[in-house]
Amino acid sequence: MSQTLPPLLSGRAREIFERDVQGLRRGAGKAFLVVLLLQWVAAMLIAWLVAPYTWRGAQSSVHQHVILAVVGGAALNSIPIGLLVTRPDARFTRHAVAVAQMMWAALLIHLTGGRIETHFHIFVSLVMVALFRDPWVLVTSTVVVAADHLLRGVLVPQSVYGVVGPSALRFLEHAAWVSCECGVLALGLRSSRVSMLENADREARLEQMNHEIEAQVQERTRQLEAGHERFRALVENTNAVPWEMDLRTRTFSYIAPQAGRVLGVDLAQTNGGRGIWRHIHRDDRVAFLATLETAASRRDQASDGFDYRMVDGAGNVRHVRSMFSRVTGDEWLLRGLTIDVSRQKVMELELRQAQKLESVGRLAAGVAHEINTPVQFVSDSVRYVKEAVADLSELLEAYRALTTAALDGAEAKALAGRARAAEDDADVEYFLENVPVALERSLEGLGRVASIVRSMKEFAHPDEREMTCVDLNHAIQSTLIVATNEYKYVADVETDLGEIPKVTCHGGDVNQAILNVVVNAAHAIGDCVGASGTKGRITVRTRQQGDHVVVAIADTGGGIPEAIRGRVFDPFFTTKEVGRGTGQGLAIVRSIVQEKHGGRVDFETETGKGTTFFLRLPIEGRGAKKVEVAA
Amino acid sequence: MTISSISARRALVGAAVAVWVAVLVAGVASVRAYSFAAGEQSAAPAIWPIASGIVRESGSPTLLVFVHPRCPCSRATLAELRALLPVAVQVEAVFLRPDEVGAGWEKTDTWAFASSLPGVRVRTDVGGHEARRFGVHTSGQVLFYDAGGALRFAGGITISRGHEGDNPGRRALAAALEGHAPPSTPVYGCPLETSREAR
Numbered sequence: 001m002s003q004t005l006p007p008l009l010s011g012r013a014r015e016i017f018e019r020d021v022q023g024l025r026r027g028a029g030k031a032f033l034v035v036l037l038l039q040w041v042a043a044m045l046i047a048w049l050v051a052p053y054t055w056r057g058a059q060s061s062v063h064q065h066v067i068l069a070v071v072g073g074a075a076l077n078s079i080p081i082g083l084l085v086t087r088p089d090a091r092f093t094r095h096a097v098a099v100a101q102m103m104w105a106a107l108l109i110h111l112t113g114g115r116i117e118t119h120f121h122i123f124v125s126l127v128m129v130a131l132f133r134d135p136w137v138l139v140t141s142t143v144v145v146a147a148d149h150l151l152r153g154v155l156v157p158q159s160v161y162g163v164v165g166p167s168a169l170r171f172l173e174h175a176a177w178v179s180c181e182c183g184v185l186a187l188g189l190r191s192s193r194v195s196m197l198e199n200a201d202r203e204a205r206l207e208q209m210n211h212e213i214e215a216q217v218q219e220r221t222r223q224l225e226a227g228h229e230r231f232r233a234l235v236e237n238t239n240a241v242p243w244e245m246d247l248r249t250r251t252f253s254y255i256a257p258q259a260g261r262v263l264g265v266d267l268a269q270t271n272g273g274r275g276i277w278r279h280i281h282r283d284d285r286v287a288f289l290a291t292l293e294t295a296a297s298r299r300d301q302a303s304d305g306f307d308y309r310m311v312d313g314a315g316n317v318r319h320v321r322s323m324f325s326r327v328t329g330d331e332w333l334l335r336g337l338t339i340d341v342s343r344q345k346v347m348e349l350e351l352r353q354a355q356k357l358e359s360v361g362r363l364a365a366g367v368a369h370e371i372n373t374p375v376q377f378v379s380d381s382v383r384y385v386k387e388a389v390a391d392l393s394e395l396l397e398a399y400r401a402l403t404t405a406a407l408d409g410a411e412a413k414a415l416a417g418r419a420r421a422a423e424d425d426a427d428v429e430y431f432l433e434n435v436p437v438a439l440e441r442s443l444e445g446l447g448r449v450a451s452i453v454r455s456m457k458e459f460a461h462p463d464e465r466e467m468t469c470v471d472l473n474h475a476i477q478s479t480l481i482v483a484t485n486e487y488k489y490v491a492d493v494e495t496d497l498g499e500i501p502k503v504t505c506h507g508g509d510v511n512q513a514i515l516n517v518v519v520n521a522a523h524a525i526g527d528c529v530g531a532s533g534t535k536g537r538i539t540v541r542t543r544q545q546g547d548h549v550v551v552a553i554a555d556t557g558g559g560i561p562e563a564i565r566g567r568v569f570d571p572f573f574t575t576k577e578v579g580r581g582t583g584q585g586l587a588i589v590r591s592i593v594q595e596k597h598g599g600r601v602d603f604e605t606e607t608g609k610g611t612t613f614f615l616r617l618p619i620e621g622r623g624a625k626k627v628e629v630a631a
Numbered sequence: 632m633t634i635s636s637i638s639a640r641r642a643l644v645g646a647a648v649a650v651w652v653a654v655l656v657a658g659v660a661s662v663r664a665y666s667f668a669a670g671e672q673s674a675a676p677a678i679w680p681i682a683s684g685i686v687r688e689s690g691s692p693t694l695l696v697f698v699h700p701r702c703p704c705s706r707a708t709l710a711e712l713r714a715l716l717p718v719a720v721q722v723e724a725v726f727l728r729p730d731e732v733g734a735g736w737e738k739t740d741t742w743a744f745a746s747s748l749p750g751v752r753v754r755t756d757v758g759g760h761e762a763r764r765f766g767v768h769t770s771g772q773v774l775f776y777d778a779g780g781a782l783r784f785a786g787g788i789t790i791s792r793g794h795e796g797d798n799p800g801r802r803a804l805a806a807a808l809e810g811h812a813p814p815s816t817p818v819y820g821c822p823l824e825t826s827r828e829a830r
Contacts, residue, residue, distance in 0.1 A: 050703060051703035051704075051793065052703075053701065053703075054702075054703075054821055055699050055701050055702055055770075055821040055822075056821060056822040056824070056825055057699075057727075057729050057731075057759070057822065057823060057824050057825025058729035058731040058732050058825050059825050060701070063703065064662075064665050065703075068658070068662060072658050072662075075651070075654050075655070075658065076655065076658075078651065079647060079648060079651040082647075092644075092648075096648065103655060106659075110662060110666070113707060113793045113794055113795065114794040114795060114796060
């Protein structure tokens with residue numbers, strides 16, 4: 001226990017100290033209220049039990065002790081109790097209580113007939129008085145006791161000391177005992193005061209610290225709220241819809257309010273509920289769920305984005321894209337962003353169509369050349385037949401004349417000779433041998449033209465909005481026809497088309513993808529063979545692998561350099577010279593195969609040897625896994 | 632609150648406290664006065680009265696203590712007597728029973744206490760005749776007659792009403808038991824006789 005006073009206290013510490021001391025004094029005051037009253041009751045009981053009556057013969061009257069206890073006790077308590085009630089904190093009140101308490105000791109000693117045990121009341125009273133935490137009150141108590149001892153010790157020493165004619169030292173001995181107790185109590189008060197001052201100082205410092213912390217917390221809270229409000233305004237005033245989903249229950253723990261406006265979602269049904277399912281297009285629910293399950297099973301922290309369709313309350317279909325990532329520290333929580341890409345999809349469709357037409361346009365010269373050759377065949381063949389028919393007509397005329405002359409009985413020998421000469425001129429043998437060939441060639445040529453035209457028609461036809469079942473082998477063949485002029489000078493094409501089922505897809509887009517890869521392969525081979533006159537080889541294979549079909553397009557070009565292998569699918573990335581390519585080809589291939597069809601495109605390459613591109617397409621279309629979706 | 636009202640209030644409180652202190656002092660004085668107010672005492676017979684109904688044992692000193700059975704102060708007298716209890720002395724505790732009361736009135740806790748003292752005979756003084764014969768008016772008075780029947784001591788043996796402890800009366804009795812003749816001492820107790828008005 002510290003015996004030294006703490007350093008200079010702050011004003012607040014002093015306030016706390018005074019408050020604590022006042023609290024203790026008030027507590028002591030309340031205790032004394034009870035004690036004074038109890039002592040009064042005790043005095044009346046003692047007086048009544050010990051000496052209730054005084055007698056004169058057979059007559060009795062109330063003993064003076066009883067009157068003393070009732071009236072004297074009331075008088076003794078009057079001022080202290082009155083002050084304790086009206087002025088509990090006044091210094092004078094404490095002194096008045098001290099005087100009354102010590103007087104009670106004298107009264108009780110008297111009522112118990114000087115009983116030695118009752119004298120202990122004095123020492124107990126001093127301790128009680130010390131509860132006021134005021135050493136001056138101890139002084140008052142001691143003065144009262146000393147005055148009583150002194151007075152009675154002089155006048156009736158036996159009542160104080162129990163003997164007649166005590167020495168003066170007896171008074172000092174009594175005084176010493178009382179002083180000793182007061183001294184110990186005073187030391188205790190001082191020590192208690194020091195502790196209380198230290199506690200008050202500590203409390204004041206803690207209060208100060210608390211205020212500072214509270215101020216900081218309030219400031220931080222204000223900043224957080226401002227930041228939160230700013231963030232909220234930022235998040236909820238865009239056309240992107242942030243959300244949070246619990247993968248275990250497949251419910252949204254949060255979805256931004258603009259979802260109603262941007263996505264047409266019924267927020268009352270969606271937040272915390274499973275109502276989102278009714279807004280996902282029926283045909284995309286399986287794929288959507290598969291994406292979630294993949295996110296749940298994989299440890300990948302983020303997805304690149306997943307496109308699907310949503311249906312709003314009015315039945316309108318919107319194309320949306322969701323990007324999400326797992327929440328750090330919670331493997332079951334996804335946070336993501338969904339945007340309406342309907343307009344973008346329309347533009348992509350138009351762009352794709354434009355690109356398709358651009359491809360068609362680019363290929364037009366080649367196609368025209370391809371058509372021109374068979375048309376030339378047809379033209380030459382038809383011309384030959386025309387000339388042959390002209391010659392045959394002259395022969396026929398000669399034979400007619402001969403026939404007429406023979407029928408008329410005229411000399412036919414000369415006519416026969418002219419017919420023979422006409423036959424020789426017509427070269428009938430040659431005619432009979434070559435006209436069928438010419439006609440065959442014409443039919444072939446027309447067939448080729450028809451094939452090219454049909455292929456072009458199929459290629460350039462806009463896609464249906466829904467997927468259809470497509471024979472990929474046939475599509476590959478059509479595409480190869482269309483692209484003939486791109487590769488025929490630099491490469492031979494071999495096809496190894498396996499037994500594959502029809503694939504649910506957008507046929508036009510798949511054709512576009514295959515065309516882009518084939519054209520790239522032709523360009524790669526062309527860069528290698530240059531003007532050497534040699535040709536490379538483009539091999540197209542199709543195989544079924546489980547629930548996918550793989551189209552492998554291999555070339556014998558120079559391969560893809562390692563430095564750029566990671567960028568070949570990047571939009572607008574190209575190694576070709578200006579005017580020869582826009583860098584969109586492989587980007588479009590990836591967009592079509594992966595994003596639109598949920599497939600996969602990758603490649604194997606060896607520098608100097610060539611490159612093989614693999615296009616993997618799901619047979620049943622995007623989201624092929626059959627999973628029940630609870631709405 | 633104005634300065635004048637504060638001053639008036641303080642003056643009022645000061646006056647109340649002064650009155651209180653005065654009342655306390657007066658109370659203390661009153662208590663002291665009562666406690667040290669000795670009872671009536673007359674001269675006791677110098678020689679044992681032959682007419683007394685109390686029979687003295689021949690050759691034995693006799694000590695009488697007269698007690699009002701319901702006086703609260705006399706218990707202290709008996710307690711002081713217990714401290715002395717002389718040997719070879721006939722000790723008689725004479726308990727008053729006024730005429731106005733019935734038998735058994737005197738059989739109180741004080742009677743039982745006196746009965747418990749070794750060597751003390753307890754007797755009833757019906758009507759207070761013995762008390763009058765010996766000139767005793769106040770409860771707690773002690774009379775000591777020597778073996779020859781001469782009075783050696785008459786007085787009280789407590790310091791004040793109902794208080795035990797060393798006192799001049801006890802010392803005087805002790806001196807008388809040793810053969811001395813100390814002076815009389817005040818008796819503190821209840822009067823034995825009913826007032827004339829009450830009779």
